[in-house]
Amino acid sequence: MDYKFKVEFLEPVIEFLESLDEKSREKILYNIWKSRSVNDNELFKKLDNEIWEFRTLYNKQYFRLFAFWDKSNKQDTIVISTHGIIKKTDKTPKVEIERAESLRIKYFNEKK
Known part of the structure; x- marks a missing residue:
């Protein structure tokens, strides 16, 4: 199978995934794996200029892993995933998008 991108997790994502039950974690990881080969806004969606989210609905819970693209390696x-949340409302909290943007800036500053 041909993949469009690789996925790497920052520490907050690993901590978030470890805090979940095994079935929820498996479903999230499966959706991330699937999103690498198919274009589906239900799995991977752009939120603003630089921030995207991996989306999973499982057991009536909405899981979101925030992410951004790193295309510096030719x-x-x-796709770098920054952190995760269990979404409580229809709208994605602005503070979470801002946190992802802050982690994106930090990532590229440290990479230089």
């Missing part, structure tokens, strides 16, 4: 396109 061989591989990488």
